[in-house]
Amino acid sequence: MAPATDPSIYMIRATCPHDCPDTCAMLVTVQDGKAIKVGGDPTHPVTQGFLCAKVSRYIERTYHPDRLLYPMRRVGLRRSGQWERITWDEALGEIADKFKGIIAEYGPQAILPYSYSGTLGLLNYGSMDRRFFHVLGASLLDRTICATAGSVGYKYTVGASIGTDPEQYANARLILLWGTNTLTSNPHLWPFIKRARAKGARVIAIDPYRSRTAQQCDEHIALNVGTDAALALGLLHVIFADGLEDQAYLRDYTVGEAELRARAAEFPPERVAQITGLEPERIISLAREYATTQPAAIRINYGMQRHAGGGMAVRTVATLPAVVGAWRHPAGGILLSTSGTYPLNFSTLERPDLIRPGTRTINMNALGNALTAVADPPVKALFVYSSNPAAVAPDLERVHQGLMRDDLFVVVHEQFPTDTAEYADILLPATTQLEQADIHKAYGHLYMSWNEPAIAPLGESVSNTELFRRLAARMGLTEPCLRDSDDDMARQLLASDHPALRGITLEALKEHGWLRLNVPEEFAPFAAGNFPTPSGKCELRSERMTADGFDPVPAFTPPAESLQNAPELAAKYPLALLTPPAHHFLNTTFVNVLNRYEDGPKLEINPVDAVARGIANGDMVRVFNDRGAFQVPASITDRAKPGVVVAPSIWWRKLTPDDKGVNHTTSQALSDMGGGATFYDNLVEVAKV
Ligand SMILES: Nc1nc2c(c(=O)[nH]1)N[C@H]1C(S)=C(S)[C@@H](COP(=O)(O)OP(=O)(O)OC[C@H]3O[C@@H](n4cnc5c(=O)[nH]c(N)nc54)[C@H](O)[C@@H]3O)O[C@H]1N2
Ligand SMILES: Nc1nc2c(c(=O)[nH]1)N[C@H]1C(S)=C(S)[C@@H](COP(=O)(O)OP(=O)(O)OC[C@H]3O[C@@H](n4cnc5c(=O)[nH]c(N)nc54)[C@H](O)[C@@H]3O)O[C@H]1N2
């Protein structure tokens, strides 16, 4: 960009890398080689000139005194915090030697990469690392910790992660924020919701917890945890019973109407009221309001799918817009994620063709088992980057046992001394977004963007792509794609004849910073059918589901840990624990930098449940089940309804009272679809310490 009047001050176009639907376009002011300010790009239609409460403090994070700046080798006992600084040459040499030894003795599958969403930049999220581990022959990691249950469920109904353009929410007349805390986890959608409201739209939150978002809505429907599919079937029951469905849309653009009608008939309001804990009258009135207010837009996100029945819940809720014909309108329909709108060339980026046939896959949610119970071969080396599994993975007691194994070689590539970094044998310094190049798509809008490095890497930190280029060279791997530059890989990713990418070249992105996909301004993807399903229609009945062993018709699956499915467990552990993100944290990112804005780890508990246990506000409580326990102060509030306790998350263990986290109680059990995590399907008991 053009320099400002003082030539030592200039602005760089960057992109927020964090795991959030908003993927903001940022402007970074640099003076004498130092970043001094970050702001939201005022010209970007979704960023609209503001950054969230976290990323607006990105300068503080970048230059934080705790940044890891040099490679280090563990010298004391694991977790003793004793390190010695080593050179990159020594670090790479030691990793290469260890890997070669493990491969010789156990084969390459004894090496497990573990990464997730420290950055969503497409190069640093997954490119050179994937190529490196594929060529090596390492075990594959199934990256299922966040979104797979919902994505798979949504695809059965709609065909791909394509939905309502978030900018169109401004024109909706009714908005259901269903299992999503928009103000915290998707804040750049809120201005569009506010515009809709200014024009008279009503906004309803459907969430067991009175979240920050639910507090701001016109109405909050506090259903029981994990009962969304039952509510959706109840709404469908009323819609069909009252004849409020869009018959032409159903006839022309769906398959399975008869089966869906039959299923919905099994869910009269009285039954649904029992399951969801809502009044039958409210179920009836919500159904009528939804079916008769057009355009009606539903925003789901990933909250409702962190349950055993999460895939089916999303699949079921996603049938609603077709039944009432909401897809006819650009501002109607449903949005889970816009990911599927981007026709990017991921196979040239990640090179799955380099995977050796028969290579095993390890589900990242089962890390605890993988490190303690898997043989043939056992995991002998764990390489963690862009993730903090010692805090974010479920069943942390098992994860801890695994990470403490003397015979496990642990490498961690990090920006900060996280809980996971403490287990490392070799700790490598990672650049932040201001120090690395990347290319971005979004999962909550329709723009691509470029991230130009604003400053030189601090200390000796390197990006993920550079790390794996260096390691590949050091290990003597000769596959040519292991030498590609970041620009090479960005070009490979964009190489596509698809009309949506027309004009979106690396050069154009570097020049303009961000560009909208070539989709219509008034994007209404399914106004006239064209669902990317096998039938080309919205699949109310799905043959693919039958083939995959599921009920082909929308259904309600109660939580695995519920009175209905596990009465003995529910008697022992009667409280459902939810652990959604705290406002100033991004999973565990920012926790060390911004915890002063949160009032400490805590457990929100309803007065009814607190009194029954003799717990007063501020008392230290122990939250526990058979998997583990953690201690936090109790915060008595009716934001958590009776039977539900809420621990805003995810605190660094080292900042909690007992070095334990919420995930000491969560389970490695997987969701019905996609091998997803079940963080919110978690029964506990609470006692005063
Ligand atoms: N500030 C901030 N923003 C973030 C994140 C963050 O950590 N911090 N994380 C990012 C990531 S990785 C993701 S995946 C997204 C997640 O963002 P969201 O999809 O919004 O998901 P969660 O915050 O997990 O949960 C949202 C809400 O779902 C509710 N919920 C839990 N169980 C149920 C249920 O059974 N039914 C219903 N209807 N609601 C339920 C919770 O009470 C919570 O208020 O946000 C992203 N944005
Ligand atoms: N109980 C409970 N557990 C949960 C959730 C929940 O709601 N409740 N949410 C789940 C969800 S939705 C998700 S997505 C996962 C998220 O889990 P993770 O993907 O592990 O996300 P973070 O905790 O943010 O940790 C990312 C780490 O990557 C580092 N990092 C950032 N950028 C880079 C980079 O460019 N290179 C390298 N090498 N490192 C980098 C950051 O410093 C940070 O420590 O957690 C899951 N765990």
Ligand SMILES: [Mo]
């Ligand atoms: Mo996530």
